[in-house]
Amino acid sequence: MQSPHNNMNKLLTDADLCVKCGLCLPHCPTYTKTQNENESPRGRIALIQAWAGGHLAASKKLLEHVDNCLLCRACERVCPAVMPYGRLINNFREQMAADRGSTLAVSLLKTVSHSKAAGRLAQSGLKFYQTTRLQKAARLLRLPSLLRLAKVERLLPDYRERQALAAYYPATAKIKGSVGLFTGCLGTLLDYETVTSAIKVLTAAGFNVAIPAQQGCCGALALHAGDTETARQLAAGNCSAFAYNKLDAIVSIASGCGSQLQEYQQAEFAGKVTDISQFLIKSSCDFSARLSPLAASVCLHTPCSLKNVMREEHGALELLQQTPGIKLTPLPVSVQCCGSAGSYMLDHPQMAEALLGDLLALALERQPEYLLSSNIGCALHIAAGLRERGIKLEVLHPIVLIARQLRH
Ligand code: SF4
Ligand code: SF4
Numbered sequence: 001m002q003s004p005h006n007n008m009n010k011l012l013t014d015a016d017l018c019v020k021c022g023l024c025l026p027h028c029p030t031y032t033k034t035q036n037e038n039e040s041p042r043g044r045i046a047l048i049q050a051w052a053g054g055h056l057a058a059s060k061k062l063l064e065h066v067d068n069c070l071l072c073r074a075c076e077r078v079c080p081a082v083m084p085y086g087r088l089i090n091n092f093r094e095q096m097a098a099d100r101g102s103t104l105a106v107s108l109l110k111t112v113s114h115s116k117a118a119g120r121l122a123q124s125g126l127k128f129y130q131t132t133r134l135q136k137a138a139r140l141l142r143l144p145s146l147l148r149l150a151k152v153e154r155l156l157p158d159y160r161e162r163q164a165l166a167a168y169y170p171a172t173a174k175i176k177g178s179v180g181l182f183t184g185c186l187g188t189l190l191d192y193e194t195v196t197s198a199i200k201v202l203t204a205a206g207f208n209v210a211i212p213a214q215q216g217c218c219g220a221l222a223l224h225a226g227d228t229e230t231a232r233q234l235a236a237g238n239c240s241a242f243a244y245n246k247l248d249a250i251v252s253i254a255s256g257c258g259s260q261l262q263e264y265q266q267a268e269f270a271g272k273v274t275d276i277s278q279f280l281i282k283s284s285c286d287f288s289a290r291l292s293p294l295a296a297s298v299c300l301h302t303p304c305s306l307k308n309v310m311r312e313e314h315g316a317l318e319l320l321q322q323t324p325g326i327k328l329t330p331l332p333v334s335v336q337c338c339g340s341a342g343s344y345m346l347d348h349p350q351m352a353e354a355l356l357g358d359l360l361a362l363a364l365e366r367q368p369e370y371l372l373s374s375n376i377g378c379a380l381h382i383a384a385g386l387r388e389r390g391i392k393l394e395v396l397h398p399i400v401l402i403a404r405q406l407r408h
Contacts, residue, residue: 007095008052014088015049017081018042024075029336029355030068038065041075041085048092058096066092068351070344071224072304072337086263086309090223097226162192169199169209176206176283177248182238182273184257185217191254191376193396197403198253198276204406205285207248214241220260224342239266251276253397255375256342259309275306275374276399278315286322291405293325298401299368300330301359301382303375304337316374316398323405329366335359340381356385364391372398 024041025031031040038047044066050056069089076085165183179202183195202209219234238261242250250273252258261273274282300317307313313333320328338359339345339352360382363371371386371393373379383395 007091011048011052011088011091011095014084014091015045015052017083018045018049018079019081020046021080023080024078027074027078027334027336029070029072029074029339030351032336033351033354039068041069041079041083044069045083045085045088048088051092063096066096068348070304070337070339070341070351070355072341073308074304074336077308090226090228093224093226094228095226097228165195165199165211165213167211167213169203169211171206171208172203173206175208178208178210178246179279180210180212180242180244180247180250182215182218182250182252182257182261183211184215184254186376190380191397193400194253194376197397197400198251200403201280201287201399201406202251202276204290205280205283205287207283210243210247212241212243216241218257218260220256221342223260235264235266239264239269242269244269244272247272249274249279251279253374253399254377255303255306255310255312256377259305262310275310275312275315277319277374278310278312281315281318287319287402287406288322288324290407291323291402292407294323294401294405295325295327296369297327297329297367298370298372299363299366300328300398301335301338301363301371301373301378302331302333303373303378304341306374307333316372319402320372320398323402329368331359331362331366335362338378338381340375340377342377345377345381352381353385356381360385360389368393370401371395372401374398 020042022040022042028040031037031043033039037043047056047062047065051058051062056062066089071086071089073086076083079085181195181198181202199209199211214237216237217234218238219231222228222234223231244250245268250261250269252261252273253276255275258273258275262270264270298320300320302313302316306316317328317330320326336358337355339348339355341352345352363382371382373382373395374397376397379395379397386393386395
């Protein structure tokens with residue numbers, strides 16, 4: 001365990017890298033919305049610097065300003081001083097962890113994410129809740145609102161009948177290599193079609209796919225809440241679950257998780273993690289002759305974790321361009337965070353909703369027939385926003401669209 005003195009030094013060393021130029025300010029969603037310096041990257045760094053230097057008390061206000069950060073890391077992408085902003089915030093939150101509570105919604109999310117038994121129970125519960133009359137009855141009695149779980153309830157996708165995953169799927173084309181598929185904690189629960197699509201496309205591209213049952217949550221929720229010890233344990237569990245020295249890559253189908261895996265201290269494991277679309281493009285996979293034409297307008301959203309942390313934003317666009325007839329209308333890379341940001345949408349609903357409104361306005365201008373996103377958190381948040389506005393528009397992972405078009 002680090003001594004408090006070392007931790008303060010770490011915070012001050014990182015914070016001192018900021019030259020206060022302010023170039024990050026126009027890229028920060030919370031600053032754009034509030035025009036308040038304390039809600040900007042530069043302001044938050046100055047607050048942490050003052051606290052770590054003993055010039056400022058850890059007030060409720062200070063914690064709020066830091067907690068309002070989405071950790072979208074748009075500031076880090078544009079910073080000329082290469083300021084490790086994400087690391088600074090996570091280290092600060094670790095220092096503050098004891099003073100912070102969680103809402104019931106966020107506590108539930110953490111329990112389901114961190115425990116396999118709770119995840120299995122949630123899966124059975126979701127099936128029972130949606131396939132009996134329980135959901136209708138609960139809504140009539142306004143139970144989700146009374147229990148302050150309305151935000152969680154609105155995010156739930158429709159339950160689809162699903163089969164247990166095998167631990168191994170052999171390539172169905174000439175063998176190119178072997179990969180591990182990271183499904184994490186909520187992948188199979190909330191995003192089953194993305195998992196099965198990933199298996200279909202990877203095996204059709206010539207890759208054997210291993211899906212170790214022992215893998216678990218990537219640890220992002222814990223780390224961002226300041227629970228570094230749990231994040232470390234989850235990282236160690238994933239590193240021992242994957243026989244990564246025998247794999248060409250560990251493929252991620254949710255950039256929120258992929259970005260966390262790429263920052264594990266276990267460098268060999270972290271170095272093998274890549275986004276699925278980027279991996280297929282880098283492996284020179286050309287599906288164009290095997291995809292049925294799709295004469296549809298498709299809007300592509302690039303999650304912050306994919307562009308600002310993984311820096312792998314080109315793969316999905318290049319992969320989708322292989323579909324004959326597709327009309328791709330990507331959102332500009334400069335578009336700000338959708339407000340999902342892990343558990344942020346649950347504990348900062350107003351800011352999350354304001355940012356989602358901006359993103360949906362931009363997306364709907366393009367009149368898409370599909371909206372694609374490479375991160376499950378963003379996809380659920382966007383889909384819930386569309387449902388609430390009464391707009392029928394399917395939100396999918398890019399790999400699902402490729403799998404649906406793929407001829408055998
Ligand atoms: S761009 Fe970097 S150096 Fe400039 S104010 Fe922002 S964090 Fe500091
Ligand atoms: S991580 Fe995002 S929300 Fe937080 S300070 Fe940087 S740009 Fe702003």
